[in-house]
Amino acid sequence: MNTHKLARSCAIVGITRAIGLKTDKEKKTPLQLVVEACGELFRTTGIDRTKIGALFTGRMPRSYFTLQYSQSVLNELKIAPVISTEVTSHGGGALGTIELAALALNAGLVDYALCVTGEASPIWIDMIGGSANWEADLQFEAPYGPTTPSLYAQSACRYMHEYGISSRQMARVAVENRKWALHHPYAAMHKKGEITVDDVVNSPMIASPLHLLDCAPWFPGGIASAALITRADIAKQICPNPTYIAGFGQWNTHEWVGERMGTWNVEPVKKGPSMVRTGAKVAADNAYAMSGLSAADINIAETSVPFTFANLLMLEELGFCGEGEGGRFVESGGIDFDGGLPFNTTGGYLSFGQSGQGLYLLKEIVDQMWNQAEGKPIAGVENGLVHGHGGPLGCHSVMIVSKNN
Amino acid sequence: MKGNNPMNETPIKVPDWSAGKKVMVGELFLGLYQPSPETTGFWEGVKRRELLFKHCECGQFHHPRRMLCSVCSSQKLSWKKSTGIGSVYSFSEIHRAPTPEYAQTVPYTVGLIETGEGVHFFCRIDQGRKTPIAIGDKAKLDFRVLESGYQMPVFITHD
Structure with missing residues (x-):
């Protein structure tokens, strides 16, 4: 396969983050956070703005409306790249920045690529009141009064119906994710204590079948993350322990929930439309194929899906269990904090909170490899998988990173 | 010309x-x-x-x-x-409304209706039979003025 030549051809040689909280005396914009993360990256790697050949940003932050967003970042950092753009496809675009970096590096266009994501909406915007208007088709869906959970719930409804998934199985994800959050100083639920399956299924119904604790809370602030990517040969010279980009894949199928059943005859809905199966499986299959690794080789996995059921579904799509087996997999300890696959180790969107985390999930895996995790450290991480998701299960990026070249 | x-x-x-x-x-x-x-x-x-x-x-x-x-x-x-004939494909009953104007109606249901034409139509679904809305329920087209103040096509379940 052509893509195999990309495997481990590039590496992350630096990755930084900046966090701003709602409670900070001086509230920060996404651009301030982005600049803070990039500044630290330049200082810690020794690769400054004059050496950056490519700049790829995640999508424009909701709380920083500007056209040509990547230009705003470029302008503020005063870098002059030969190639740059904003990468959209919702949260899937965060990892898309790294994919484009790998392509530009392999093409010999540049030696160093800067990838940066940032968001601070919960600081500046009423996310609860307004969020459905971001997720629904304004003309054909929004007038019916949907909320974001009710849009995702269309898939939850079919997932439970088609595979016999139960609310209690879904709840297990929230229970296990919470345990990781208790160890992470910045997790939204850091001080909220453990929860039980009963707590989840008895929490108020938000949009059936999703209860309050089946849904991600908003992160009480904003996060920007910046990564410096270079070719493996350069990485070995400038970094003692590069994290290699072993494989990646991206697969987007639709935009609105009401459009989803209008797609078929392409993967992953070759046989017919589905409200359940997603492009994450195709993205993951491609990432595994490129990397030469399988799910059994993965020591840590992170996903940005914001509901319990979607986490079960992603465990299936990402290859950690078979189709329809997500419920039984978690019930039998598959993602247990004690002894299971380390999964959503910052607490996940369900307990760390949602804030367009972008590359922060990738940073968590790199941090674990570099023994500098902000939350609970995990020993012996060789290979990690991160899944970036966006739109109501419409956009999917998967990246596998490895300590080994 | x-x-x-x-x-x-x-x-x-x-x-x-x-x-x-x-x-x-x-x-x-x-x-x-x-x-x-x-x-x-x-x-x-x-x-x-x-x-x-x-x-x-x-x-x-x-x-x-x-x-x-x-x-x-x-x-x-x-x-x-459309013939306006269909069945419930998926649904969600909303208990927390997006804005105050919809809060007066909760709980209400949005979902996908699989119509006779093979289209999956996202809309408001109202319960028109004794049993709560469920996948597979037969449903027929109606028009209602919704909280937005506009007339919208909706589907009503029936026996």
């Missing part, structure tokens, strides 16, 4: 609600719910209490606003009236 003069084109008729409804995200004005040229046909139908889907010359129905048939790649699509 008459047809090439833009001044001769019939102005697009927009339904009454096209004056638009503000879409706010907190204090941020995002835009308007407003039909555009590729969708006005649908909303003209709604004014007449008709549910219209795009129908391709190959026989395939599409919704919403398809301009290119995903089956045969034809662009010869026209609006065709």
Whole structure:
């Protein structure tokens, strides 16, 4: 396969983050956070703005409306790249920045690529009141009064119906994710204590079948993350322990929930439309194929899906269990904090909170490899998988990173 | 050459609600719910209490606003009236409303109706039989003025 030549051809040689909280005396914009993360990256790697050949940003932050967003970042950092753009496809675009970096590096266009994501909406915007208007088709869906959970719930409804998934199985994800959050100083639920399956299924119904604790809370602030990517040969010279980009894949199928059943005859809905199966499986299959690794080789996995059921579904799509087996997999300890696959180790969107985390999930895996995790450290991480998701299960990026070249 | 003069084109008729409804995200004005040229046909139908889907010359129905048939790649699509018969494909009962105007109605249900034309139509679903809304329930088309103040096509379950 052509893509195999990309495997481990590039590496992350630096990755930084900046966090701003709602409670900070001086509230920060996404651009301030982005600049803070990039500044630290330049200082810690020794690769400054004059050496950056490519700049790829995640999508424009909701709380920083500007056209040509990547230009705003470029302008503020005063870098002059030969190639740059904003990468959209919702949260899937965060990892898309790294994919484009790998392509530009392999093409010999540049030696160093800067990838940066940032968001601070919960600081500046009423996310609860307004969020459905971001997720629904304004003309054909929004007038019916949907909320974001009710849009995702269309898939939850079919997932439970088609595979016999139960609310209690879904709840297990929230229970296990919470345990990781208790160890992470910045997790939204850091001080909220453990929860039980009963707590989840008895929490108020938000949009059936999703209860309050089946849904991600908003992160009480904003996060920007910046990564410096270079070719493996350069990485070995400038970094003692590069994290290699072993494989990646991206697969987007639709935009609105009401459009989803209008797609078929392409993967992953070759046989017919589905409200359940997603492009994450195709993205993951491609990432595994490129990397030469399988799910059994993965020591840590992170996903940005914001509901319990979607986490079960992603465990299936990402290859950690078979189709329809997500419920039984978690019930039998598959993602247990004690002894299971380390999964959503910052607490996940369900307990760390949602804030367009972008590359922060990738940073968590790199941090674990570099023994500098902000939350609970995990020993012996060789290979990690991160899944970036966006739109109501419409956009999917998967990246596998490895300590080994 | 008459047809090439833009001044001769019939102005697009927009339904009454096209004056638009503000879409706010907190204090941020995002835009308007407003039909555009590729969708006005649908909303003209709604004014007449008709549910219209795009129908391709190959026989395939599409919704919403398809301009290119995903089956045969034809662009010869026209609006065709739905029989208004369908069944519940998926649904969610909303208990926490997005905005105060919808909060008066909770709980209410949104979902996908699989229509006789093979279209999966996202809409409000109201319970019209004794048992709560469930996958597979038969449902038929109706029109209701919703909290937004606009008449919208909805489906009602029945025995």
